[in-house]
Amino acid sequence: MLAFLTANIIMNAVVKAMTTTVNGWSTTTKCGQPGNGILLRAACARNLPAVNVVQEAAYWTTTVDGAGHRLSGQRNYVLHFPEGQLPPNDAFWSLTMTDVVGYMVSNPIDRSSVGTRSGLVQNADGSLDIYMQSTAPAGHESNWLPAPTGYFKLMLRAYLPGRAVLDGEYHVPPVMKVS
Numbered sequence: 623m624l625a626f627l628t629a630n631i632i633m634n635a636v637v638k639a640m641t642t643t644v645n646g647w648s649t650t651t652k653c654g655q656p657g658n659g660i661l662l663r664a665a666c667a668r669n670l671p672a673v674n675v676v677q678e679a680a681y682w683t684t685t686v687d688g689a690g691h692r693l694s695g696q697r698n699y700v701l702h703f704p705e706g707q708l709p710p711n712d713a714f715w716s717l718t719m720t721d722v723v724g725y726m727v728s729n730p731i732d733r734s735s736v737g738t739r740s741g742l743v744q745n746a747d748g749s750l751d752i753y754m755q756s757t758a759p760a761g762h763e764s765n766w767l768p769a770p771t772g773y774f775k776l777m778l779r780a781y782l783p784g785r786a787v788l789d790g791e792y793h794v795p796p797v798m799k800v801s
Contacts, residue, residue, distance in 0.1 A: 632661065645796040646690065647682040647778070651788075680709070680783040685722060685775045688796025693776065695769035698755035698800040701776075705748030710784025710792055714738035717752060718777045719767050729768035730758075736767050754797070 641648050652658065653666035654675035666673060673681065685693055693699065701717070709715040716737030721727050726734045736742060736752060743764045744750050753759040754767045754776070778794055786792040 642790070644793045646684045646686045646688055647794040647796075648684065649680065649682045651676040651680070651790070676783065676788065678782065680780045680787045682778045682794050683775060684797060685773070686797075687799050689799065691799070693754075693769075693774050693797065695756040695771040695774060698753070698759070699769075699797050700800050701752040701754065701797050702795055703750045703752075704795070707795070708750060709778060709780035709794070710786050711780040711782055712784065713781035715778065715780045717767065718779070719754065719769065720775050720777070721770060722773050722775050724775065727770040727774070729770070731766070731768060733766075733768060736765070753800075755800075 641650050643649075650666075652662060653673045658666070673679075687693060687699060714737060716735045718735040719727065720734070741764060742750060742752070743762075750765070751762070752765050752767055753762050754769050756769045756771055758766050758768075776797065780787055784792070
C-alpha cells in the first residue's frame with residue numbers, strides 16, 4: 623500500500639510540473655514528445671490517454687470558472703472569445719462538456735460539443751459567445767452547450783494548432799458566471 627501511495631504522490635507531482643494553468647484552463651505541451659522520461663510518459667498516459675503531440679492537437683481542460691469556483695449546472699456560464707481570438711488552428715477547434723470523470727452527459731438536444739463545424743453564430747462585433755447552462759439561453763440556442771445539473775468539466779481542443787498556441791502565447795479566455 624505504501625508503494626502505491628508513494629507512486630501516486632510522485633505521479634501527481636510530475637503532472638503538476640508539466641501543466642500550465644491560465645484563466646482556469648490547464649494544458650500541457652509535453653506529452654508525446656520524443657525523449658520524455660518514463661515518469662512523464664506514465665503521467666501523460668494516466669491523465670491524457672491517446673493524446674496527440676502538441677503539433678497535431680492542443681488540449682485545455684477546466685473544472686472551474688474565472689473566479690476559481692467549480693463549474694456546476696446549477697449556474698449559467700458564458701465563454702466569450704473576442705473577435706479574432708478563437709483558438710488559432712489550421713484544421714478546427716471544439717469545446718466538449720463532460721461530467722467530472724470525463725463521460726458525456728445526456729441532454730435535451732443531444733449535444734456534447736460545439737466548435738468550428740457547429741454553426742455557431744458570432745456577435746455583431748465579430749466576437750463569439752458559447753453559453754453553458756442546463757436550460758436553453760433565450761435567443762442564443764445555436765451557441766448553447768447544455769450543462770448537466772451537477773459538476774462538469776470542459777475540454778477545448780485545437781487541431782493543427784497555430785504558432786501562438788505552440789509558442790505558449792495563446793490563452794483561452796476564462797469561463798464567466800452569468801448573473
